[in-house]
Amino acid sequence: MTQEVILPVPVLVVEDEGIIQQRLLKILTELGYKPDELIFTNNVCESIQVVDTQPISLALVDLGLPDGSGIQVIEKIRSLESNTMILVVSAWSTQESLFSAIKAGATGYVLKERDDAEVLLSIRSILRGGAPIDPFIAREILKQISEAEEPAQEQTAAEGPEQSILTSREREILDLVAQGLSNREIAEQLFVSRYTVESHIKHIYRKLAVTKRTKAVSTARSMGIL
Incomplete structure (x- = not known):
């Protein structure tokens, strides 16, 4: 007999685009979540209000929000809940955005351009205690490390x-x-x-x-x- 998996609730989804909200709803439903266990917010202000009023077990956070950055939401969650699992789901694919998110307290980072199966796997990894990093960003970081002999100032210039x-x-x-x-x-x-x-x-x-x-x-x- 297979033991039923207990999913951490509630889940906060910070995303201002309706089409992405529907996509994440579909993915989370496939994982076994019920709609009433999911909280959707559209901006930093709404998200912080939610976090201030109740503990969050899992958060999926976009970085580019209408009134600021998802980094602010991550920092707020982390300041209140040290055990909350936080997965960034963003279109931003720079090393800087990854490092800023991880420094703020994110557990993992996946790009929106990944298909549903890959995003679902990243969420599952988070739930199992993993720290998934999108392969594209990981490759970029490794590439930069391999080219470390090139002066950073020359690249910036x-x-x-x-x-x-x-x-x-x-x-x-x-x-x-x-x-x-x-x-x-x-x-x-x-x-x-x-x-x-x-x-x-x-x-x-x-x-x-x-x-x-x-x-x-x-x-x-x-x-x-x-």
Whole structure:
């Protein structure tokens, strides 16, 4: 007879995009969670209010939120609950974002562009006491370690402060936008889902302070990003 697994509750899901909320709801339901065991929030303020009023066993946290960073939510949770399991589910794929999240108290980090099965595996790993790190970020860190002989200052100077505004993935997507590709065409070319592309573009708009594709391209070109 198989012993029933007791899932830690409640679960806080910090995510402002409705399509991603529905995706995470589906994944958590597949794991065995019931809707009334899940709390969804859209921003930092709502999340902190929830954390202040009740203990959280598991949190899935996005970093790019309308009123701030998910790092603030992670720090708040960790200041109140040392045993809470925290998995970052974000479109941000930089070493800096990973280190900031881990330093704040995150247990693991997975990119939104991963398929449902991979995100589910990351959550399961967290529940089993693991600390999953997205393979893409892990490879980037290992690559940087292997190239440690190259002076960091040269790399920073070559990239420039303007280019560092966007992640390498965001610059890649913006370049395809500049070529006239649609979100669907970009998704097919990069072998990711359409909502992943839309999520990246949303972050690009925020960082460049624009609301249109054409304006994003022209602004990026004026800043030397493209």
